[in-house]
Amino acid sequence: MSNHPLPVVDEEARGDPADLIPALQRIQATDGYLSPDSVRRLSRRLRISENEIHGVATFFAQFRFTPPGRHTIKVCLGTACHVKGGEQILDVVRRRLEVEPGGTTADREYQLERVACLGCCALAPVLSIDAKIHSQTSVLKVQELLAKREARENA
Amino acid sequence: MKTLEAHRRRATGAWEELQQNRRPLLYVGAASCGLAAGAAEVIEAIEHHLAQRQRSADLLRVGCIGPCYLEPLVDIQMPGRPRISYSNMTPELVPDLLDSFLEKGEVHRRHLLGHFGPNGCDGVPRFHDHPMLAHQVRFVLRNCGIIDPENVDHYLARDGFVAFEKCLASSWKDVLETIKNSGLRGRGGAGFPTWRKWLVCRETESDARYLICNADEGDPGAFMNRSLIEGDPFAVLEGMLIAAYTIGATRGFVYIRAEYPLAIERLRSAITRMRELGLLGDRILDSDFGFDIKIKEGAGAFVCGEETALIASIEGKRGMPRTRPPFPAVEGLWGKPTIINNVETLGSLANIIRNGAEWFTRIGTETSKGTKTFSLVGKVRRTGLIEVPLGTTLRTVIYDIGGGLAKDFKAVQTGGPSGGCLGEEFLDTPIDYEALAAAGSIMGSGGLIVLDQHTCIVDTAKYFLNFTQAESCGKCVPCRVGTRHLVAILERIAQGKGEIADLARLERLARAIKGGSLCGLGQTAPNPVLTALKYFRSEFLAHIVEKRCPAAVCRDLVVYRIRKEKCTGCQRCVQVCPTGAITGPRSEPHNLDLAKCIKCRSCYEVCRFDAIAGDAIVIESGA
Numbered sequence: 074m075s076n077h078p079l080p081v082v083d084e085e086a087r088g089d090p091a092d093l094i095p096a097l098q099r100i101q102a103t104d105g106y107l108s109p110d111s112v113r114r115l116s117r118r119l120r121i122s123e124n125e126i127h128g129v130a131t132f133f134a135q136f137r138f139t140p141p142g143r144h145t146i147k148v149c150l151g152t153a154c155h156v157k158g159g160e161q162i163l164d165v166v167r168r169r170l171e172v173e174p175g176g177t178t179a180d181r182e183y184q185l186e187r188v189a190c191l192g193c194c195a196l197a198p199v200l201s202i203d204a205k206i207h208s209q210t211s212v213l214k215v216q217e218l219l220a221k222r223e224a225r226e227n228a
Numbered sequence: 229m230k231t232l233e234a235h236r237r238r239a240t241g242a243w244e245e246l247q248q249n250r251r252p253l254l255y256v257g258a259a260s261c262g263l264a265a266g267a268a269e270v271i272e273a274i275e276h277h278l279a280q281r282q283r284s285a286d287l288l289r290v291g292c293i294g295p296c297y298l299e300p301l302v303d304i305q306m307p308g309r310p311r312i313s314y315s316n317m318t319p320e321l322v323p324d325l326l327d328s329f330l331e332k333g334e335v336h337r338r339h340l341l342g343h344f345g346p347n348g349c350d351g352v353p354r355f356h357d358h359p360m361l362a363h364q365v366r367f368v369l370r371n372c373g374i375i376d377p378e379n380v381d382h383y384l385a386r387d388g389f390v391a392f393e394k395c396l397a398s399s400w401k402d403v404l405e406t407i408k409n410s411g412l413r414g415r416g417g418a419g420f421p422t423w424r425k426w427l428v429c430r431e432t433e434s435d436a437r438y439l440i441c442n443a444d445e446g447d448p449g450a451f452m453n454r455s456l457i458e459g460d461p462f463a464v465l466e467g468m469l470i471a472a473y474t475i476g477a478t479r480g481f482v483y484i485r486a487e488y489p490l491a492i493e494r495l496r497s498a499i500t501r502m503r504e505l506g507l508l509g510d511r512i513l514d515s516d517f518g519f520d521i522k523i524k525e526g527a528g529a530f531v532c533g534e535e536t537a538l539i540a541s542i543e544g545k546r547g548m549p550r551t552r553p554p555f556p557a558v559e560g561l562w563g564k565p566t567i568i569n570n571v572e573t574l575g576s577l578a579n580i581i582r583n584g585a586e587w588f589t590r591i592g593t594e595t596s597k598g599t600k601t602f603s604l605v606g607k608v609r610r611t612g613l614i615e616v617p618l619g620t621t622l623r624t625v626i627y628d629i630g631g632g633l634a635k636d637f638k639a640v641q642t643g644g645p646s647g648g649c650l651g652e653e654f655l656d657t658p659i660d661y662e663a664l665a666a667a668g669s670i671m672g673s674g675g676l677i678v679l680d681q682h683t684c685i686v687d688t689a690k691y692f693l694n695f696t697q698a699e700s701c702g703k704c705v706p707c708r709v710g711t712r713h714l715v716a717i718l719e720r721i722a723q724g725k726g727e728i729a730d731l732a733r734l735e736r737l738a739r740a741i742k743g744g745s746l747c748g749l750g751q752t753a754p755n756p757v758l759t760a761l762k763y764f765r766s767e768f769l770a771h772i773v774e775k776r777c778p779a780a781v782c783r784d785l786v787v788y789r790i791r792k793e794k795c796t797g798c799q800r801c802v803q804v805c806p807t808g809a810i811t812g813p814r815s816e817p818h819n820l821d822l823a824k825c826i827k828c829r830s831c832y833e834v835c836r837f838d839a840i841a842g843d844a845i846v847i848e849s850g851a
Contacts, residue, residue: 089544090543090544090545091542091543091544092544093544094524094525094527094541094544095524095525097527098486098525098527128546129544129545129546132529132546132547132548132701133527133528133529133541133547134527134528134529135486135527135528136527150448151448151449152448152449152605152606152641152644152675152677152691152692153448153449153605153606153611153677155448155688155691156606156607156677156679156683156688157606157607158829161828161829164828165828165830168806168828169806188487189446189448189530189695190445190446190447190448190449190450190451190487191260191264191487192260192261192445192451192454192487192488193260193261193264193296193451194449194450194451194603194605194611194675194677195261195296195297195451195603195604195605195611195612195613196261196264196265196296196297196299196611197605197606197611199264204489206260206263206264207264208261208264208265209265211833211837212828212829212830212833213804213830213833213834213837213838216804216830
């Protein structure tokens, strides 16, 4: 990982602080997270101190500093999802996969996030697994969904 | 000066040909909500079936037409027939639908929603007579669900860029005058007159001015901006051209949430098309006006909806607000005069210019002109994206458009984390900026969340405060520390550990936070608590005095119980209980061990949807 090229920075960043967030976004899109090494190298390239980069990156919810799981489960806890039982959906994922929001399962298969809104409020409660949004879900449907995925993995 | 007239004529010709189709024309609602409901699988099934039957048809992936609860929506338009709409499509239903039209030449009857256009059609009802649509007017959303959002020719054929060309041929002062006369106010929530902000920016001496489209729709429970961008990105971008021309901006940014990948993709594609047409870049349409747009993806911070925080974030800093004045219109991005307008504000501009200010003022109330889009969600029967004239009452929106609730109405939450919960006595309040503010809430960006008797007000207030507390940037003490204490007190009450004096504490603290915070986030964060206390005080008292949650939501105050007389002993709940709390032999009423119950709701759901009894498990609060 440490010799991973920084695809972003080579072309675009020229020391303009406005490029920092887009650069971080592209690193995360490639690597899945911001490693200490990529932050160090970005710091040199942009001439912005590592401290400052961490200051900016930790401010925003999007950035993570540990390697992600292979799949990302986002449980929506927007207002519509909340009033339709989103907390309980989160609980069932948490319990079933033994993972806390922001964390990754022991086998690195899943990463769990609680998000403020996926923008599908009319179909609440929703959760997404990678790019696929599952709408009008329920505790039972989520249990089934996870059981099915588990069966597929073990097959 | 170059004009788009020739191109528009060609595009209009092609659009009309498509409409007077020789081939069947299919529309699939493929915005994020449609896709979440399964539109991609439906499209796949359509393509598969057409290939199998060796039929050709045109297929348009369109934006959201509004009734999200009926998604996925598929419309079919046969030669010589109007467009007919079908709801809740699944891949399994596709073959019958297509065969009925393409093979038998008959109107399919199952899942039928209605037809478009004025003329009757084989006894099919009109789509726009559907109760969810009958009370709406679609100006801002006029193209959503109608055109292919990635096809600039479709936009052109629907009078696209006519308004911008009109502006380009007149002076900025004339455009400003039109917007002033229209009475348009910011649709982001605060409702500041758009023209006044623009004028300040234009009159500030500077070598550069910037325009930012605020698409950082961070309000949880709201998705109007996402839908508009996904369904009609050119309308928003044309609005940006009009605004930039008026204020004299040369560069523009769309600041959009990273959580909206499809909307970002649509914007990128639209910007590319506009460059090809000479609608962005230097000397637009050979005029002296030059303007270009860049997309900035937000990295996830609610506070970045605040103007100065948004600017800081574009500059590459932590998204923290600063004191105002100077206002961004005077000193904004990189110190230059900057205008930040909401997506819907910008999306309204072309309509106003094309139809005239007077047309716009005919819609709405004395102080709030035009229409407003709302995301109507929560415990209402018909959920979706709606657009109504300002001044429409909450009752019309919830009962006529939304079809009411399955259970008893409790409140409607407007304005998201900055707004409040309004109870039954406000149902006849007209929706406008002043009326909602007078009630202690705000218009906000357009989230309308309907709550019923099974929604707890204490829990809702706690939910919003948890949200704002987590999103507080931490710069000023009243917001950073104050919201934390509000949450702690609310949590105590929700656990049944509150005391009467907590209510006064909440109110005092809320007022201190409102008065002492630097930006809009802190100044409005206590609104959900204050309105809850004002209108639903008895519910707080029930939690404090009786240790009871009347809505049976607050987890520490509810128990799950099996009604022995109802339980048939079908064992479905035994199978789903994750902790083995439910036991009992088949065909005999089951037992629930409260010590083991973690209140996960599995048994409750399974009993309702899957078991024989249907209502043997209840969630109750207090004695």
